[in-house]
Amino acid sequence: GIQVEQSPPDLILQEGANSTLRCNFSDSVNNLQWFHQNPWGQLINLFYIPSGTKQNGRLSATTVATERYSLLYISSSQTTDTGVYFCAVWEGGANNLFFGTGTRLTVIP
């Protein structure tokens, strides 16, 4: 199946700092989503972004499908941003989402 790699694996930020999370994938994809898993386990959909750039408040994402990567930007981080961020890609052959291993973000006050 398709390989999905995320970096960095762990990230600790001071509240108010900015960060960039990266997702590389090994093959062409039709769909890419970013999720935030909060400390209680809930996976929250942040972006559905097979290509291009989207913004939602302090978060934005860019996917460059031709170069097989996506970036998630978090600006002015808050303690509520703490959790694990996953990117997931849909591969047509397998017909399901493949998840990366995640970036564990901790925002300290």
Place this chain on the structure above:
Amino acid sequence: KAGVTQTPRYLIKTRGQQVTLSCSPISGHRSVSWYQQTPGQGLQFLFEYFSETQRNKGNFPGRFSGRQFSNSRSEMNVSTLELGDSALYLCASSIRDVANYGYTFGSGTRLTVV
């Protein structure tokens, strides 16, 4: 509108028992998928149902099964539980297909096998 609802939130079972988990998708969503999340293996796809038919299946043993009802609600069943089945089980729904519409996840059921 209501999100994806999973019940129960927590379960403790003994090895060898069986368990049934339930998932109610967002109203109007016809595709329901199940994922297993463990610290060692991460998020792994179990299966997907659409209009009461299993449309896709991951690489899990036959002890893991599921079904979908006419109202799109889905259940998954694990028989002969093993310690390694301890995990967070997540259900996700989509309007039609994940490729074009993406997923919305429920809060999960945390299963502990002792």
